[in-house]
Amino acid sequence: MSTEEENKGLYEKLIEKAISCKNTAMRNTNLEKADILKFLIEKTETDCRPFDDFDSLHREFTQKFNSNLDLDSFRTRFQYVKKLILLESDFSFERKIKLLFVSRCGISSEYHKELLEKADVQRDDKNAIVRYVAKDGSLILEAEKSKQKKKAKRSIKTEAKKRQIRDSEDGNDENDLDETASKPPPKKRCSALNQSSSSGAGRSQPLTPAPAQNEPDSTRSPAPTTSAQPVQNSVIADAREQAPPAPRFRPVKSEDPDEIVFNNRRAPQPSVPQTIFFLKLFRGLVDMIEPYKQDDVLNNIDDVMRTYERIGDSDISLLDVVPSINLSISNILRHSTSIPQKNVRYQSLLDFLKNWKMFLKTLHNDHFNEALEKVEVEINNLHVEKFCPIDQISRCLQTILDTVSPPAF
Structure with missing residues (x-):
């Protein structure tokens, strides 16, 4: 059966249904369904591969048929046409398989078993055909990448970038804490201007005189005692005991x-x-x-x-x-x-x-x-x-x- 004969039979059904409708809106709806069907048939001849997403498919349809059909209406008409393709008997077998493949139409398990008698057929999680290889080699259809896989890859890449940013921020925070802990406390600087009028220069001198060599400096912090170190170690040991155990299986970053x-x-x-x-x-x-x-x-x-x-x-x-x-x-x-x-x-x-x-x-x-x-x-x-x-x-x-x-x- 030629393409013209197939188009004629399907168009007659949809157009007859459109003519029988007295409602103008319903008539236009059926005509839009006929255009979508024609659009899919032409795709099986020029670009026989499953569509990537509805947005690009809708944009391609509106440009080709000069239509002002919105995305939601296009999606509704498209779902109806998919059911029509699945139930239509006027198609040749090869044409029907191509249309099911291009439109990502889900098929039942019974129909899948029937197709397996003549070809190697694989379905995705939506039961749509993603691979069809006839045993006699007359028809070979295979999707490059499914929509779910592309979407999953985009999601994984986005999440990997987020994790990388979080890890880098956590690393910077840890480095800042380490640097702060290693630096000595800042010394307080107190100065007074020399108010001697004879020198004429404002020289900064310490408020407290420097202590003698043999005299202890009361302002200096006392030297740490030997008993303070065991106390600090015991605190760390207690903190380690209270810390939750590390998970048995822990995912780590990968270059890919x-x-x-x-x-x-x-x-x-x-x-x-x-x-x-x-x-x-x-x-x-x-x-x-x-x-x-x-x-x-x-x-x-x-x-x-x-x-x-x-x-x-x-x-x-x-x-x-x-x-x-x-x-x-x-x-x-x-x-x-x-x-x-x-x-x-x-x-x-x-x-x-x-x-x-x-x-x-x-x-x-x-x-x-x-x-x-x-x-x-x-x-x-x-x-x-x-x-x-x-x-x-x-x-x-x-x-x-x-x-x-x-x-x-």
Whole structure:
């Protein structure tokens, strides 16, 4: 089917809907939807790649179609067109995949499985296609960098600069304190003008005469006694004992702002969408353990996800989630004796491990190769049974615990 035929069929539907509307505003809305659809189809022919952000996409659309459509209205029309693309049957298969790719339209798991029969298809955390490689090589689509990754990098760089400024200010304050402590107290200078009229010159002389060599100077501070030093040392020792212990795992600065160093091992800092996606995966695994329910664990994970969604991209790292994950897995393993021997379906556990493997791959870092190998081993060790025994569940949980524990980061 040619592009003209595809455009004609879609335009006819939208234009007929516009003509049938007696309301002028509704008519214009449908015409704007048709223009957006045409705009996306043309992008698949000239620049077939996912858009970076709505602002640039909206600006490009208004310039090309000489439209005065505001950003919010454009976003609403765009969402409608994405649904139309997903449900439209007049497209050729290749055209539909390109439109889904360009518009960042999310696809269902069922449709994803259907596409996997013909190609290697990868989705992001919004279920949008970011990579499509046909097995016969007829169509290859791959996004350079997702919007989430760019946004995360900008956030990480900004936060790295803030940390660098704070560290430099703290260092300057410490240096000032050290210099102040090392300097002797300033001497008070008192002088009086010589009022002798015979000399005619105002010469400064001390108010107090200098003491004789054999006479002690009462103005001088007494020499420190030997008993004062042990007292000072005891005070310092008491202060050290009262000071809180240093954290076991402490991130330090790295030369690369896109990385953090944890226990002398570098790893990327995942973005907020990636972190929330991981929490959803982990919550799904915990929820699969039936009839034993970890209500406190599930509530804890939900609270963490709500907090991250509320505060946005600032000061977020997967490292912040590690304590909650460690505690949750430890609680599950500690109560493993009370869990029935067979309670999780094989396919559910296998799907979770595959999704966890995909999540580690999205971090795009060689430091996670060892973690990926562990997940691969667990996938290969799973036996094709209707239900999985508790030892396999415990082993999988331990694998996840190893891959998210602080030493791995």
